[in-house]
Amino acid sequence: MHKFAGLIGIFLLSGCFWSSQTPKTIRILGETMGTTYRVTVVDAPDALTQENLSEGITATLATVNAKMSNWDPASEVSQFNKRQSTDPAQISEAFVHVLAAAHDIHLQSDGKFDITLAPLINLWGFGPKTPDAAVPSDKDIETARSLVGQDRYLTLNATARTLQKHQAGISVNLSAIAKGYGVDAVAEYLRENGIERYLVEIGGDLITAGLNPEGKAWSIGIEKPDAAKSTVQTILNLSDQAMATSGDYRNFNEYDGVRYSHIIDPTTGRPILHRTASVTVLADTAMAADGWATAMLVLGDQVGMSLAEKYGIAVLFITKGENLFTTSTSSLFELQTKTDS
Numbered sequence: 001m002h003k004f005a006g007l008i009g010i011f012l013l014s015g016c017f018w019s020s021q022t023p024k025t026i027r028i029l030g031e032t033m034g035t036t037y038r039v040t041v042v043d044a045p046d047a048l049t050q051e052n053l054s055e056g057i058t059a060t061l062a063t064v065n066a067k068m069s070n071w072d073p074a075s076e077v078s079q080f081n082k083r084q085s086t087d088p089a090q091i092s093e094a095f096v097h098v099l100a101a102a103h104d105i106h107l108q109s110d111g112k113f114d115i116t117l118a119p120l121i122n123l124w125g126f127g128p129k130t131p132d133a134a135v136p137s138d139k140d141i142e143t144a145r146s147l148v149g150q151d152r153y154l155t156l157n158a159t160a161r162t163l164q165k166h167q168a169g170i171s172v173n174l175s176a177i178a179k180g181y182g183v184d185a186v187a188e189y190l191r192e193n194g195i196e197r198y199l200v201e202i203g204g205d206l207i208t209a210g211l212n213p214e215g216k217a218w219s220i221g222i223e224k225p226d227a228a229k230s231t232v233q234t235i236l237n238l239s240d241q242a243m244a245t246s247g248d249y250r251n252f253n254e255y256d257g258v259r260y261s262h263i264i265d266p267t268t269g270r271p272i273l274h275r276t277a278s279v280t281v282l283a284d285t286a287m288a289a290d291g292w293a294t295a296m297l298v299l300g301d302q303v304g305m306s307l308a309e310k311y312g313i314a315v316l317f318i319t320k321g322e323n324l325f326t327t328s329t330s331s332l333f334e335l336q337t338k339t340d341s
Helices: 050-068 076-082 093-108 118-123 138-145 178-192 286-311 331-340
Strands: 010-013 025-032 035-042 154-157 162-165 197-202 205-209 218-223 232-238 242-247 252-255 258-261 276-283 314-320 325-329
Touching: 025 050, 035 050, 035 178, 050 076, 050 093, 050 178, 093 154, 093 162, 093 178, 093 286, 118 138, 178 197, 178 205, 178 242, 178 286, 205 286, 218 242, 218 276, 232 276, 232 325, 242 286, 276 286, 276 331, 286 314, 286 331, 314 331, 325 331
Parallel strands: none
Antiparallel strands: 010 218, 025 035, 035 197, 154 162, 197 205, 205 242, 218 232, 242 276, 252 258, 276 314, 314 325
16 A cells, blocks of 8 residues: 555545435545545434444454555564565465455456565655665666566465465565455445445545435546646446546656656566556456556556456546547446446
């Protein structure tokens, strides 16, 4: 989880947070995973108040962080990263769940999504250290790349609930998928408490259920990927869907006047260079949407669209041209947004 990751790519519109108070609507805002979260609950059971819902959401997110946070040295993932042993380590069911999803996306994206990316993230100055004063050398990039490759260096045994690293020093970074898992965990908590209409959003990843307070689908504005100003590129109307947006236009480092995106291609060891600036993915879970949004941004619109059609992924690409942004969508994205609008 990026410590200072801001909300990127979406606007919550028409009724999501500022509509009338009928029917009973509860809105809860807070901070988690270095960003903000917003939850809207419609028609909650009478026994549920804003106070006890807020306490439940806070506890749910604390549990997620205790397992998935790379910034908490006591978290489960941090403890695994500290291990020097190459023997299988026992891990929690939640950790298995996230790793299994990450493994599937890694394989289907031809390695463009990789949770062992930390050496390259740090090398390019997007980790806990101060950005370097110069572009990393080819030698340093290759050295970092030699420690990247989740299919080579990690073995997950879901049945035995174990994770094994095959070389000391291999680490797991869940920043591209754990935020979505956190959204899903809060949504599960709400469902367990009899809530059927809600919107949960953490730092731009979200999931919707039922209708908003106005009795309509939840309106979500996709931001135009322009760092100079925040404007809406397009509006989606969603119900019973998750969504995540990934962009390269806010988080970057600059060396000698050249901008380098924080989105790094694990297969090259370098920041992406193509002109795809933003990717939005719709899925059944926020975790899947989160992971695939990152993978699709690394892939870019041309290769990414081919994979989206192959695997049935609902994706919207926004690509920067000379003086404008253009959009392209997969067939499933077109079908789902037409159904929900």
